[in-house]
Amino acid sequence: MSNNPIGIFDSGVGGTSIWKEINALLPYEDSIYLADSKNAPYGEKSEEHILQLSIKNTELLLSKGCKLIVVACNTATTNAIAHLRKNYEVPFIGIEPAIKPAALNSQSKKVGVLATKGTLSSSLFNSTSEMHASGIKVLEQEGTGLVPLIEQGKVESKETKELLEKFLTPMLNAGVDYLVLGCTHYPYLIPVLEEILPENIKIIDSGEAVARQTKSVLRKNSLGNSSKEKGKHQFFTNTNVAVLKSFLKDVDEHIVVENMDF
Numbered sequence: 001m002s003n004n005p006i007g008i009f010d011s012g013v014g015g016t017s018i019w020k021e022i023n024a025l026l027p028y029e030d031s032i033y034l035a036d037s038k039n040a041p042y043g044e045k046s047e048e049h050i051l052q053l054s055i056k057n058t059e060l061l062l063s064k065g066c067k068l069i070v071v072a073c074n075t076a077t078t079n080a081i082a083h084l085r086k087n088y089e090v091p092f093i094g095i096e097p098a099i100k101p102a103a104l105n106s107q108s109k110k111v112g113v114l115a116t117k118g119t120l121s122s123s124l125f126n127s128t129s130e131m132h133a134s135g136i137k138v139l140e141q142e143g144t145g146l147v148p149l150i151e152q153g154k155v156e157s158k159e160t161k162e163l164l165e166k167f168l169t170p171m172l173n174a175g176v177d178y179l180v181l182g183c184t185h186y187p188y189l190i191p192v193l194e195e196i197l198p199e200n201i202k203i204i205d206s207g208e209a210v211a212r213q214t215k216s217v218l219r220k221n222s223l224g225n226s227s228k229e230k231g232k233h234q235f236f237t238n239t240n241v242a243v244l245k246s247f248l249k250d251v252d253e254h255i256v257v258e259n260m261d262f
Contacts, residue, residue, distance in 0.1 A: 001067050001223065002067065002222065002223050002224060002225060002226060003030075003225050003226065003227060004030070004065045004066060004067040005029070005030035005031050005032045005064070005065065005066050005067070005234075006022065006026075006029050006030070006031045006032075006066060006067065006068050006069075006070065006214070006218075007031070007032050007033075007034075007058075007061030007062070007064070007066030007067075007068065007069040007070070008022070008031060008032070008033045008034070008061075008069070008070040008072050009033070009034040009036060009054075009057035009058070009061060009069070009070075009071065009072060009073070009076075010033075010034070010035060010036065010072040010073040010076075010184055011036050011037070011039060011040040011041055011042040011043075011053075011073050011075065011076070011147070012035050012036065012037040012040035012041075012147065012150075012151045012185065012237075013035050013037065013150065013151060013185070013188075013237075013243060013244050013247045014072070014073070014147070014150065014183060014184040014185025014186070014187075014188070015033065015035070015070075015072025015073060015184045016033070016035075016235075016244075016247045016248060017184050017185075017187040017188060017205070017207055018070065018072040018095065018184050018206075018207050018210050018211075019031065019033055019072065019233075020207070020251070021207035021208055021210060021211040022070065022210070022211045022214050023231070023233070023251075023253065024211070025211040025212065025214075025215055026211070026214065026215055026218070026224075026225075026231075027230055027231060028225050028227050028228060028229065028230065028231055029218075029224075029225045029231045030225065030231045030232050030233065031231060031233045031234070032061060032064050032066060032233075032234045032235075032236070033233070033234070033235045033236065034057050034060060034061065034236050034237075034262065035235065035236065035237040035238070035239075035244050036053060036057060036238060036262070037151055037237055037238060037239040037240070037243070037244075038238040038239050039053055040147055040148070040151050041075075041116060041147035041148065041151075042073060042075040042076055042116070042118055043074075043075045043115075043116020043117050043118035043119060043142075043147065043183070044116070044117055044118065044144075045118065047079045047118075047122075050075060050076055050079040050080055050118060051079060051080045051083055053076070054071065054076045054079075054080035054081075054083075054084060055080075055083075055084070056262065057076075057262075058084055058088060060262055062088065062090065066090065067090060067223050068090055068091045068092075068093065068214070068217065068218060068221075068223060069084070069088075069090055069091075069092050069093070070092075070093045070095075070210065070214060071084070071092060071093065071094050071095060072095060072184050072210075073095065073183075073184060074095050074096065074097060074115060074116065074118075074119040074182050074183050074184060074206075075116050075118035075119050075122075075183075077094035077095045077096060077124070078096070078118070078119050078122035078123075078124040078125050079118060079122055081094040091217050091221055091223075093210060093213055093214050093217060095184060095206050095210055096124070096125070096128055096206065097113055097115055097119065097125065097128070097180050097181070097182035097206065098180055098181075098204045098205060098206050098209065099111065099113065099128055099129055099132050099133055099138070099180055100128075100132040101204060102178035102180050102202075102204050103132050103133040103136045103138075104132075105178065105202075106136060106176075106177055106178050107177055108175050108176065108177040109135065109136050109137060110136070110137045110139065110174055110175050110176045110177065111133065111136055111137070111138050111139070111176055111177075111178045111179075111180060112138075112139045112141065112168070112171035112174075112176040112178065112179045112180065113138060113139065113140050113141065113179075113180045113182050114141050114143050114167060114168075114179060114180070114181055114182060114183070114186060115140070115141075115142070115143060115180075115181075115182025115183055116142065116143060116147070116182070116183050117142045117144070119182050119183065120140050120142060120182070125182075137174070139170065139171050139174055139176060141167045141168075141170070141171065143163075143167060143183060143186065145163055146160065146163060146164075146183075146185065146186065146189070147183065147185050149163070150185045150188055150189070151185075151239075151243065152243070153243050153246055155188050155189060155191075155192065156191070156192060160189070160192060161192055161195075161196070164189065164192060164193065164196055165196055168193075168196055168197065172197075172198075172201075176201060177200060177201055177202065178201065178202050178203075178204060179193070179197065179201055179202070179203050179204070180204055180205075181203065181204065181205040181206075184205075184206075184207075186205065187205045187207060188247070190203055230253065230254060231253070231254070232254050232255075232256075233253060233254065233255040233256070234255075234256050234258070235248065235255060235256065235257045235258070236257075236258055236259070236260040236262070237257070237258075237259060237260070238259070238260060238261060238262050239259075241257055241258065241259050244257055245257050
């Protein structure tokens with residue numbers, strides 16, 4: 001079992017930002033990645049629909065022998081991971097907006113969170129905010145429209161920049177000094193965000209923390225790959241292969257990117 005692959009799923013290409021962090025920290029692990037772009041964005045769907053999509057993705061990864069599953073989607077984590085952990089035996093790693101480090105380090109005591117509706121409205125997000133952001137003003141902003149643009153490969157388009165400027169203006173006016181990215185698609189927007197935001201505002205996402213947690217859980221469960229050969233990686237998408245490939249063009253690894261109906 002320890003030499004089996006790590007499974008990762010997201011509502012599209014965004015979770016590749018998490019995969020890159022995991023691969024950098026765990027280079028000898030094999031992986032299978034599902035980009036459920038056909039159903040993106042998850043953040044605008046009902047909790048029940050998100051749960052059904054998460055079950056579908058989980059069972060597909062388990063059918064391929066995955067030893068651990070990373071739910072590389074904030075919305076799926078907040079709406080489905082409790083059910084997945086209860087009903088399947090493999091370990092699950094989830095993604096939560098990094099409110100805790102932002103709240104601990106904020107000097108202005110004002111933190112911005114850019115996330116999907118499905119994440120911001122979830123009970124897990126709200127309990128995390130209450131636990132870690134006491135005394136901090138948290139300015140929440142739904143990033144409506146951003147995921148479809150990223151899924152179309154329009155990361156640096158005029159439309160994307162205009163949306164970001166609209167979303168960020170209230171945060172800038174309020175004086176935030178941290179921007180928490182609450183969607184795994186959003187790290188791909190960092191170059192555009194850095195053009196818009198002043199230098200004193202720090203951008204923070206969950207990627208490195210998720211990779212460290214994955215390593216810890218593998219070790220705790222004696223699931224680490226014993227091979228000393230670089231891992232092999234399969235990526236599957238149910239839409240355009242070219243878009244997924246474009247988000248992996250900087251990866252110098254043994255990867256296979258294929259289309260699959262799921």
